[in-house]
Amino acid sequence: MSGTIRVDVPLGDRSYPVLVGAGARHELAPVLRESKLTAGAQRAAVVTQPGIGVDVDPGIPFEIFEIPDGEQAKELASIGELCSGFARFGLTRRDVVVGVGGGVVTDVAGFAAAVYHRGVAVVHVATTLLGQIDAAVGGKTGVNLAEGKNLVGAFWQPAAVLCDTEVLDTLPERELRAGLGELAKYHFIGSPAAQRWLAKSGGNLAELPIDERVAACVAIKAEVVSSDETESGRRALLNYGHTLGHALEIAGRFDLRHGEAVAIGLRYAAEVARLLGRIGDDRVAEHELVLDAYGLSWKLPPDVDHDEIIELFGRDKKAADGITFVLDGPDGLEAVPGVDPGVLRSALERM
Ligand code: GLY
Numbered sequence: 001m002s003g004t005i006r007v008d009v010p011l012g013d014r015s016y017p018v019l020v021g022a023g024a025r026h027e028l029a030p031v032l033r034e035s036k037l038t039a040g041a042q043r044a045a046v047v048t049q050p051g052i053g054v055d056v057d058p059g060i061p062f063e064i065f066e067i068p069d070g071e072q073a074k075e076l077a078s079i080g081e082l083c084s085g086f087a088r089f090g091l092t093r094r095d096v097v098v099g100v101g102g103g104v105v106t107d108v109a110g111f112a113a114a115v116y117h118r119g120v121a122v123v124h125v126a127t128t129l130l131g132q133i134d135a136a137v138g139g140k141t142g143v144n145l146a147e148g149k150n151l152v153g154a155f156w157q158p159a160a161v162l163c164d165t166e167v168l169d170t171l172p173e174r175e176l177r178a179g180l181g182e183l184a185k186y187h188f189i190g191s192p193a194a195q196r197w198l199a200k201s202g203g204n205l206a207e208l209p210i211d212e213r214v215a216a217c218v219a220i221k222a223e224v225v226s227s228d229e230t231e232s233g234r235r236a237l238l239n240y241g242h243t244l245g246h247a248l249e250i251a252g253r254f255d256l257r258h259g260e261a262v263a264i265g266l267r268y269a270a271e272v273a274r275l276l277g278r279i280g281d282d283r284v285a286e287h288e289l290v291l292d293a294y295g296l297s298w299k300l301p302p303d304v305d306h307d308e309i310i311e312l313f314g315r316d317k318k319a320a321d322g323i324t325f326v327l328d329g330p331d332g333l334e335a336v337p338g339v340d341p342g343v344l345r346s347a348l349e350r351m
Helices: 024-034 076-089 103-118 129-135 165-170 173-188 192-200 210-227 234-239 242-251 258-275 281-293 306-315 341-349
Strands: 005-009 016-021 044-048 062-066 096-101 121-126 140-145 148-155 160-164 325-327 334-336
Touching: 005 210, 016 024, 016 210, 024 096, 024 121, 024 160, 024 165, 044 076, 044 103, 062 076, 076 103, 076 140, 096 103, 103 121, 103 129, 103 140, 103 148, 121 129, 129 165, 129 173, 129 210, 148 242, 160 165, 160 210, 165 210, 173 192, 173 210, 173 258, 173 281, 192 210, 210 234, 234 325, 234 334, 242 258, 242 306, 242 325, 258 281, 258 325, 258 341, 306 341
Parallel strands: 016 160, 044 062, 044 096, 096 121, 121 160
Antiparallel strands: 005 016, 140 148, 325 334
16 A cells, blocks of 8 residues: 555564554455465454444454443453354454454454464554554553453464554544653664664654654564563563553552653653663753653652552562663663662652
8 A cells, every 4th residue: 555654573474564554444454365374364353442433344254343442341351252252253263353443452352362262363453543653563462450450461463453544633632642652752762773763753753744653663662572572671671661650550540541651650760760870861851852742741740649659669560570660871771670669769759
């Protein structure tokens, strides 16, 4: 399709294309015909939410399976209901699941695909900015438990991802902002792809047209994922800004979308790095500049309970060795274990 940018996620014989552009959803039928994982599919189970409202044509017989709107659909019960529905539909291991929606849909559809018949191919049509630049790409799937977010899941790479930037125009402003914090994160990843795209944009990805901006984030993520698919090391850098971000989301009360929480988390991580002498004032200012470019607030909500936040840091699923933070430094981002809670508290006070 002319005008569509193709970014490959290089994973050997499981490599897959991500197509980015206005109208990319119309590529679904040809992509299903052409991908070796889906070429023989006789039927497609299309998983979506009522609020998404994006129609797709898989080019083969299909049935639509709706999960409820909102993050609460990210629960184990949705997986059971979807798999029962797939079985009633007669979906086999040679068929395909198509997730159409944002991160909730692609996480749930991907996880159902990973476990149904011990694994059936999945293609994502990502309809939100957050889905396009993060959730749909890289094979992380899963659901929340009452005890925490994303505690049950599987790595299950899609056969292809379609990022239709046309449908972003229909997103409410707040929904778009939910992706902007993740977008800001890519400025600091420091990988070769990040450096290339930053150079292309004149130092600020916010200056790129939307298709290229999404493609840049996908390319940066693809490079990290292909070097560490199952997060034994470098992939953790994609969690930059997420430790405080997740804590604020879990604490609730603050009415913050994921990207807004990550934005505060990015500025906070810079403060922690400054207190540890890893970066200077200029780099902290650069964090503020990038967040400002996206119109993201990085102030800590005034009623945040610092004790509660420090306690939530300790419960983070990446807290394998004390409190681990992804921190900026002279050599770029690094996952730093055992960060002193006193420093984390001081950084909260300085926000
Ligand atoms: N969202 C972070 C990752 O995919 O690793």
